[in-house]
Amino acid sequence: MDRARPLDVVGTLARFGLAAVWLVSGLLKAVDPDQTYVAVRAYDVLPAAGVEVVAALLPWVELALGVLLLVGVGTRLVAALSAALLLVFVVGVAQAWARGLSIDCGCFGGGGAVEPGETTYVQEIVRDVGFLLMAGWLIVRPRTVLALDDRIGTRRLG
Amino acid sequence: MAGGSRAEKQRKQEAAQRRLAAAGIQAPQKRNRTPMIVVAVVIVLAVAVGGAVLIARALGADVEPTYTAKADGAVVTAGTGPAVIDVYQDYICPSCERFEERYGNDITTALNEGRLTVRFHPIAILDEQSNPAGYSTRAANAALCAVPAGIFPRYHKKLFDEQPAEGSAGLSNEQLIQFGTELGAQGDFAGCVQGNSHADAIAKETDKATKDPALQTEGRFGTPTVAIDGKKIDLNDTSWLQKALG
Numbered sequence: 001m002d003r004a005r006p007l008d009v010v011g012t013l014a015r016f017g018l019a020a021v022w023l024v025s026g027l028l029k030a031v032d033p034d035q036t037y038v039a040v041r042a043y044d045v046l047p048a049a050g051v052e053v054v055a056a057l058l059p060w061v062e063l064a065l066g067v068l069l070l071v072g073v074g075t076r077l078v079a080a081l082s083a084a085l086l087l088v089f090v091v092g093v094a095q096a097w098a099r100g101l102s103i104d105c106g107c108f109g110g111g112g113a114v115e116p117g118e119t120t121y122v123q124e125i126v127r128d129v130g131f132l133l134m135a136g137w138l139i140v141r142p143r144t145v146l147a148l149d150d151r152i153g154t155r156r157l158g
Numbered sequence: 159m160a161g162g163s164r165a166e167k168q169r170k171q172e173a174a175q176r177r178l179a180a181a182g183i184q185a186p187q188k189r190n191r192t193p194m195i196v197v198a199v200v201i202v203l204a205v206a207v208g209g210a211v212l213i214a215r216a217l218g219a220d221v222e223p224t225y226t227a228k229a230d231g232a233v234v235t236a237g238t239g240p241a242v243i244d245v246y247q248d249y250i251c252p253s254c255e256r257f258e259e260r261y262g263n264d265i266t267t268a269l270n271e272g273r274l275t276v277r278f279h280p281i282a283i284l285d286e287q288s289n290p291a292g293y294s295t296r297a298a299n300a301a302l303c304a305v306p307a308g309i310f311p312r313y314h315k316k317l318f319d320e321q322p323a324e325g326s327a328g329l330s331n332e333q334l335i336q337f338g339t340e341l342g343a344q345g346d347f348a349g350c351v352q353g354n355s356h357a358d359a360i361a362k363e364t365d366k367a368t369k370d371p372a373l374q375t376e377g378r379f380g381t382p383t384v385a386i387d388g389k390k391i392d393l394n395d396t397s398w399l400q401k402a403l404g
Contacts, residue, residue, distance in 0.1 A: 033211070034256040041252055044323050052216075057208035064204035073200075074193035081201075101325055112252060113287060113324045150164070152192045 012144040014134040018082055019069035021131055026062030028109030033059075039111020042103040043092050061085070072147025079138035086135060090128045097121040218263055223311030225269040227278075229302055232356060232363035234278040234310060237269035241403050244385040246279045246367050249297035249317045250287055250324060257382040257393070258318040264399050266311070273403055278314065281364040283381060284324070293328025296351075298360045300334040303350035307343035316341065 029036045037055040040046070046054060065085070068078045093105050102116040105124045142149070227236040245265075247254040268274035280301045282294035297317055304313035316337050322328045329337075331351050338347045368379040373390045384391050384398065391398055 034253065034260060037256055038252040042324070044325065053212065056212035056215075057205055060204035060208040061201065064200045068197055068200055074197040077194060077197050081197075149193055152190070152196070 008145050014137045015144045018134045019066045022062045022066030025108045026059045029059035039106025042112045076142035079135045083135035086132050221263045221266040223266045227310040229305040232359040236276045239272050239274040242275045244277045246383040248284045248294050248381045250284050251381045254382045255318045255321045287324040288328040299354050299356040300351045302356040307347040309341040312341050
């Protein structure tokens with residue numbers, strides 16, 4: 001039996017886990033574009049046109065990352081892109097926290113301003129760090145089972 | 159299974175490579191770029207879908223309002239059409255700005271064509287969301303001042319176009335006055351904005367709206383709220399306006 005197998009399973013769980021995160025969050029954002037706009041706007045970072053663009057593109061990019069992870073194509077690259085996006089989210093939440101804004105991150109739908117006592121910045125960042133760990137695993141060790149990479153990625157050319 | 163033998167073959171290849179590497183021989187390798195290309199294509203597709211949605215929404219040109227409005231207390235009655243709706247909005251509420259962006263043109267068209275009457279309730283539930291507090295009331299007051307000044311329809315839209323962020327100071331009275339001047343306000347619009355004389359009527363209307371069970375969802379009142387015959391309707395049904403027009 002190959003010694004790498006248990007590690008492959010851990011990687012596979014990370015891959016499917018992260019895929020589920022992107023698919024669910026992307027879907028919830030895609031079905032309610034107005035709410036997504038309000039959520040992005042609440043971070044108070046971008047000008048109106050920037051908010052419009054980010055709110056329109058973000059759900060679909062999240063869904064794309066989710067689909068790519070689900071089928072397992074270019075796992076390391078997609079994990080790196082996921083990590084980059086998650087870092088942007090963490091920075092966004094952290095700056096809102098540091099500036100004393102009271103917003104909901106809108107990570108999985110919802111979002112916008114909330115009552116000052118109702119913010120959950122710590123939970124939101126801890127959760128994102130958890131997702132970052134999954135992405136990090138896949139960057140360091142992208143080999144997983146049930147991945148399309150097995151068929152198209154590792155084939156030697158020439 | 160084919161996958162099994164494939165993995166077997168791959169392991170053998172890798173073992174051979176390791177032996178070569180141990181012997182200091184570097185076999186030239188071509189990188190397989192297929193996964194990278196697939197990833198790029200899927201992400202470009204996703205951006206294209208989002209971009210298409212964005213462009214579709216941006217293409218609608220603004221409809222110029224030609225309807226008239228009159229005020230009674232803190233309620234502005236616009237248009238004279240047979241279908242009647244009540245619209246409750248707070249000028250700093252981001253969802254209200256989205257509501258205006260999404261349905262503003264359709265509402266204005268129906269008002270212009272005399273098919274609709276809208277009772278606008280500019281209320282102030284988010285006064286605490288500006289710093290200093292009170293922008294919601296100042297903006298609602300300015301909107302009520304815009305009625306006798308003859309510019310309410312365009313001023314109402316302007317307040318959402320220029321909506322300040324929650325947590326900010328909001329638009330200053332000078333800015334509120336300047337917008338009115340730009341739109342051709344008649345009479346003492348500046349004095350009306352500075353005086354904030356509609357504040358009491360706005361507070362009363364706000365109190366009435368927030369305490370009306372027929373306007374609540376799960377015991378809470380929020381903006382935007384649209385009501386027909388005094389009952390809140392579900393804005394998640396995106397054809398609500400067509401249905402209201404009958």
